[in-house]
Amino acid sequence: MARVLPNFNLSALQFLCIDGDAAMRDTLVKVLRAFSATQIAAVDSAKAAADLMKTRSPDIIFCEWELPDGKGTEFVRGLRRDRATVQRMTPVIFVTAHTQQWHVTTARDAGVNEYLAKPFSAQLIYSRICAVLERPRAFIDATGFVGPDRRRKHDPYLVAKARRSADAAASVDMSGVISEDEIEAMLGL
Template sequence: MVSVDITQFNILIVEDNVHFRTLIRSILQALGITKLEEARDGIEALEILDAPDKSKRVDLVVLDWKMEGMDGVECVRQIRQLESESRSVPIIMVTGYTETSLREEARDAGVNDFLGKPISAQSLLGRIVSVMENPRPMVEGGGYFGPDRRIKAEPFKGSNQRKS
C-alpha cells in the first residue's frame, strides 16, 4: 500500500543520454507524475536546484552516474554542499555500474538510494516510494552532509555504546 502521493512530486531527471532521459520521463509520466524537470548534466542540475525561483522546488532527483563533464557522484557531492534547502533533496542514482565499491562511493557522496540498470517502472516506483516513505535522517559531520549512511539500524553493545 503506497501512502505517498507521488503524482504531486516535482522530479528532476539528470541524464546526459537523451534516449535514457526520455525513457525515465516516460516511466514517470506513466506513473502519473507530471511535474518533471530535466537536466542534461550535473552542471545544469545544480543550476536548477540552486535557482532563486523557489516556485520550482524539486522533491526528488533521479540522477545518472556516468555523464559527460560532471559525473553523478560529483554532482551529488555539490548538491549536498549547496547553501539552500535543496541540499537535502532525496537522490536516487541510476547506473549500469553496480559493483559494491561503486555503491559505497555513491552512498558516501550522499545518495539516498541506488538503482541498477536496466530499470523498469516497478523498480523505479519501488525506489521512489521507499525513499519518500522511509526517509533516512540527514546527518552532518566530518565533511559529510547527507542521509545517514547506516542502512540498517543495529543495537549497540557494550557500555560505551559502540558495536563490539
Template sequence: MAELDLSGFTILIVDDNSYMVRLLRQTLAGLGVGTIKTYTDAKEAIEFMKLVNENPVKAGVMQLDFIVSNWQMAPIDGLMFLRWVRTHKESPNRFIPFLMVTGFGDKAKVEESRDLGVSEVLAKPFSVNAVADKVMQIIGTQRQFVQTVDYFGPDRRRQNLPFKGDEKRILTDKHPEVKVIYE
C-alpha cells in the first residue's frame, strides 16, 4: 500500500452501525484515503450521490471513487442499494466500484451479491490487511463491465482460462466500458 497514493480518493461508507463506520473510516484513513464520506442510511447516500453528480461544489467532493456498504441495514439494505447503483436510471455512476461488507460469508450470499454486480465482498470480522487487500483489488484491477438481459456489473470471471468458441467479452475501441451480451 505504501507505493499507492490514495490521498486524492473519495470513498463513500454506508453503514447503520456507528462502530463499523468508525472502524472502516479509521482503517481507510490509515491507508491514506483523502476524503471519506459516511452515511448511516442508504437513502441519504443516494441523495448525496445525486448531489455530487449535480453540484460537486455543494457536495464538497468532485467525484466518488468507490462505495463501501454494509449488507444488512434498514430500511434499505446493501443489496437494494447496490441494485439502485447498478440499474436505476437516476444512478449517477453505474460503473462505480462497490465493496460489500457483510457478516454473511456463505457461498450463496456471496454469489447473490456478485450476481447483483458487486465489485468485491469483505466478510466480517475483517482485519486492516483484509480491507487493504480489497481496496487494492478494487483500485488495481480494472474489470470490464458486462450487460446481459439479467445482469449489469463487473465481469464475474476472475481467471483467464482457455475458452473454446467465440469470445464475447473482449474489449473493443468502440465500447471499452461495456460489452452487451444477449443470448
C-alpha cells in the first residue's frame, strides 16, 4: 500500500537544481512549479551552483551525478566540508540515471540526503522532498564523514544487522544496477 504523503506548501522554499542537461533541468523545474514552488534556480554546473550560493541560500538542492565540470559527489563533498557556511547542512537530493549500488553508496558517503533514479515521477520527487522535510537527520562532522547521519533507523540491533547484510551484498557485486525499491531499502526509506 502506497504511503500517503503530506501536503506541504513549497512556495516559501528556495530550490537549486544542478544538472548539465537542459531538458532535465527544465523538467525538474516544471515538476517543482507543479508543487507550487516559486523560488527555483537552475544551473548547469557545480561552479555555477557555487557562484549562485554566494548570494542565495537554497533550502533544498537537487543535483545530478554527472556535471560538465566534475562529479556531483565532489560538489556535495565540498559543500559538506566547507565550515565557513551554514549551507553545508542544506539537504541534497541526487537525481541521476546512475543506479549501480556503488553509485548510491558513494553518494551517501559524500553526504547526500536522498537518492532518486532517473527517469523519475513527480510523486517520487515529492516523496524525497517530504523525506528531507519530515525526517531531517542530525548533521555529523567527523574525521571520516561530514553530512547527514547515514543511520535512518535508530534500533542498534536492526541497524547493525542491516549494515552487515548490506555490506555482505555489496562485497558480492557492486556493479549491478539496482531498482528504486532497492535504493529505498538501502537508504532505509
